[in-house]
Amino acid sequence: MIEFSTYNVIFFSISSFTLISAISVGLVNSLMRSLFFLILTFIGVAGLFILLSADFIAIAQLLIYAGSISILLLFAVMLTPESSTNNGNSKYFLPGILIGIIFTYLMVALVTIFQFNQLSGIHLKKLDFDNTIASIGELLLGKYIIAFELASILLLFALIGAISIVRSNESDFLISLNNKDKK
Amino acid sequence: MSLIFSFIPYIKRLIVLILILFGLAVGFILSKALFDLSIYSNAVFDFMIDKSSYNVAYFSSSLIGALGIISFIGLVLLVGSWVERRMIAKFQIRVGPNRVGIFGLLQPIADAIKLMQKEVLVPAVADKLLFFIAPVAIFIPAILAWAPIPWGPNMTYLNINIGILYIFAVSSLTVPIIFFAGWSSMNHYALLGSMRTVAMMVSYEIPISLSLLSVVIITGTLNLTEIVLWQSSNSIWLGLLIPFSLFTFFFSSTAEINRTPNDIAEAESEIVAGYHIEYSGMKAGLFMAVELGNAVLLGALVTSLFLNGWFLFGLENYIPPYIIFIAKTVAIYIVLIWLRATLPRFRLDQLMNFAWKMLIPVSIINFFMIAIETTIITNLDSSKYIIYLFAIINIAVFVGLIILWSKIFKIDKFSPEKIAPIFAQKIGGIKAMEGTKSVD
Structure with missing residues (x-):
């Protein structure tokens, strides 16, 4: 049973936002709209990172994915014909679904095998670093x-x-x- | 009698003088009571934590801070357009709006009512969802970016260790929104305008990040409050220490927020206006309001990064610090208005050339120089006076590099026949509009 706490309310609202926009990416017809929902998904993932107190990764997610990769994708979409019209009758429908199923299986397998309890935010907080940026910088330019x-x-x-x-x-x-x- | 009559022209000035003195007295009394606004938020927090849980108390006290910032933005949006129009009128030797209310102060409200009354036209072939979302969504980054601004001691709303990165990331979210605004209008001019703006904003993000990188490397922190405190503890303004970074940041930010001299997005007198051409009524008004709010945000950023924030030669002990901060912010905003009244627009190719051929290479040189200076400062114990030496060196190098780039390399030499969209031609051009019923 999930307990009713502020953390859980925030977590489930952000994750449902992320999931709904992630599903809409595949469901909407217009490529531009699906790109819009993809940006919303990136923002939702950034929110999940913030919830895990990984502030630098959250901001990097916003900066790189929502701010820059989306622009790249926008220009890529601009160069495709029929970007605004019906995109559902694509010939890549079946392969896409197959690849999606394979990736879902891999993700589920990873999540069930990997022990997140050992590496969750509570254990990280015991390490007690006040500044993630400084530790990331030391690791990047050291180890x-x-x-x-x-x-x-x-x-x-x-x-x-x-x-x-x-x-x-x-x-x-x-x-x-x-x-x-x-x- | 004639003596009294001769004084009448001066009575108006006398009344103004008395009013100013009265205002100063009231301000002095108020400044004692409102010196540190954070105590009120803390009082609310203490009051709520007795009544209910920690989360509710945290939420309510943070709501008060957010309301304070948002009401400041609202005030800016109301008064800013009036200030801008009056000042530009003064620059152009006109009168400006002076009919509605005293000095025309109610003009922005009249404008807002007029904009709300206007019909919002939606093109028949427009993508309705994105067309409606874009002007609303562009407000979100513009307000979120205000969060880590340090208004005074203990008066930072979001005191995070990644303040600069946060502002940079949040403000980069406006780029896709602008593109969606232009694309969803289903208008060739709007699409081209948004492509123009996006290309400009993306290329000017690089000099901005390089200039912010020099700020970060010299202060050793990304926290805006700590950057302000670093400046006061070393008793130098970063704008004097690294003038080229200040120039790069200021100039490139004018491109990011579509202000003169880089407001090619709204060049409606030369070419058609940019991504917001199909928007009418309050939706166009929202884009304008965001531009105005971003101009003041740029003022706040320049103040906290380069102009020592709320410190002003010891005056911060007598005047409330946030008043000093707002005064500096408004000063930068007035500089922006001055630029708008003075400078003509750059062409798009001039803008791009300036970004890629001048700002970015010189920023990289500047960045390496500052890195060397920072290593010297951190390895020396008596760094008090060497900073002033470096300030003089940096100013000299700043002037030298500009002369080098403008006189010797001559980036202003421009050959229009050499510029062509070669890559787009090779792969068949831009075909986004094919298959849609065009308006024209």
């Missing part, structure tokens, strides 16, 4: 420095790759301009 640097190199590669894809061939461009002038 996990190689992974951190590798991630930054990966991001640099992604940046250079994006620029090299978008960058036009200068000579081709000038030739086309000259042709235009001749016409």
Whole structure:
């Protein structure tokens, strides 16, 4: 039996908000609307992180997913035709459902196997650090420095790759301009 | 008799002088009673904790703080537009709104009533849900971002360790909302306007984060209250210590909140207005109100990050600290109005060039310099005077870098024929509007 406390009320309201918006992502027809509900889902997950007193991860969730990844997805959706019309008759309907079932099975298996009691917020609070940012920073630049640097190199590669894809061939461009002038 | 008549023109000024003195006296008495507003919230907390549980007491006392902040925003939204219109009128040698009420003070209320009476037109092909949600949802980040602002000692509503990140994250939520507003209108101009605004906001987030990074690295904290206290304990304003970060933050934030010189989103005289072209009545009014509120929020942020918050050379012991804070905030807001009355708009390509070719590289150089200075400050014991030395060095480097970038690298040289949407052309252009019945 779930006890009626403030924490539980907040938790269940946030989680129901997150779940309803997550389900609506798949159910609505318009891609834009499903993106809107996806942003709501990200915000709800950030709320759950705050409830676990993981403030930095919550803010990172807001900043990276709700603020930036959503913009990327917006521009991706903009480049698809029929983004606003009926999206239900997609040919990826059956594979999508199959993948969804597989992932649900994996998640449920993980949740049942993993012992969250050992790692929940109560046990973390016994460690007694007042500032999550400082401890995360010390870990990132101390223990996990190689992974951190590798991630930054990966991001640099992604940046250079994006620029090299978008960058036009200068000579081709000038030739086309000259042709235009001749016409 | 003639002597008395000759004094009549001065009587008006005398009355104003007496009123000012009276106001000062009343303010002095009030400032004793209202010096620290946090005691009232604490009194409510103590009163409620006797009556009921801890949660109810916490909720009620936090509700009072939230009501205080929201009523301040409401006051700003009411008075701000009047101040802006009157000041711009003064700059442009006009009279400005002076008909409704004394000095036209009731003009904003009349405007609001007019906006509410207007019909809210909804385009027939618009996405109704997103069209209705966007102007309401844009208010949420604008109000949430006020939470970690330090108004005075013990007067921070949300005293969290990640204050700067919080404000940055919450204000980045406006970008998709603006896009939804433009897209759901189902209007080519609104869509293009929102793309323009989103591209501008996304590119100006990078210089903002770099400038905030220099603030964070020099103070060693993300907490806004601690940043203000760092400035007072080292007796220097961060705006003087790192002037380029102040400039970058201020200029880039004008792009984020659509103020002049970066208000290309509402360039209705040159090109069509931006993402809010299809909104009418109070919905358009909500977008305008958010812009105004964000301008004052920018003032509060600049005050707490760069202008030493509620401290003002010892005056904070006599005047209530939040009054000093609000005065500095309003001063920044007036600077924004000054910019709006003075500067023309930048073109979009000028804006983008300025962000990517000037602000970001110079910010990175500035950031590395500040990192080196911070290591020197933290490793030296007598850091009191070396900070002033670094302030002078930073100002010199700031001026030098600007001269370097403007005179030698010449980013203002611009060739319009070289700019084309190559990537979009290669993959077939923007096809979002295909399949929908367009309005035009």
